[in-house]
Amino acid sequence: MASWRCRDLRRFASSVSEVPQRSPEDRQPVTRRKEEEIPRATWTLSVLYGKWKLKVLVEMxxxxxxxxxxxxxxxxxxxxxxxxxxxxxxxxxxxxxxxxEAAVRHVEYGIMPSLREPTC
Structure with missing residues (x-):
């Protein structure tokens, strides 16, 4: 069984090496989609998705x-x-x-003032 795995691994390795590599000039930069391009609910869920994001926002x-x-x-x-x-x-x-910038430099994070007030 081990020789079967090694044979498949060698076959996979040879097929990967044949894949043409793109040059850095051909690659498109990764950008976030703008809010106008997708529905607001989808954008909101994508922004808030994560293990800690809602917990952090609740604290703030x-x-x-x-x-x-x-x-x-x-x-x-x-x-x-x-x-x-x-x-x-x-x-x-x-x-x-x-x-x-005080005697001891520190950083504070807060919710944007424009987002604090409900819009509806």
Whole structure:
């Protein structure tokens, strides 16, 4: 049985090497689709999809928060996951980042003011 697997692996490896590689000039840049191109509900679900996004937004519903505060309040989330989640929400225009240059530099994240007020 092991020789059968090795034979198939060799066949697969040879078929992969025959696939033509595209040059970097041929590749299209990956961009997010704009809200106008897809239905609003689909866009909203795609933005909020993720294990930590809704939990992070719930923590920010009343006021801006720091990463350390989120780490204390969102159980099970690592600092890296929270930072990645916040950067994704910031890229989608849901969260804004404010840097404070004081004696001790710190960063706060909050929900965009335009999104705080309901539109309907």
């Amino acid at each position: 519903r009343d006021r801006p928060v720091r990463i350390s505060e989120l780490q204390r309040n969102v159980a099970g989330a690592t600092k890296k996951m929270l930072i990645d989640t916040l950067h994704a929400l910031e890229a989608d225009g849901i969260v804004e980042r404010k840097e404070f």
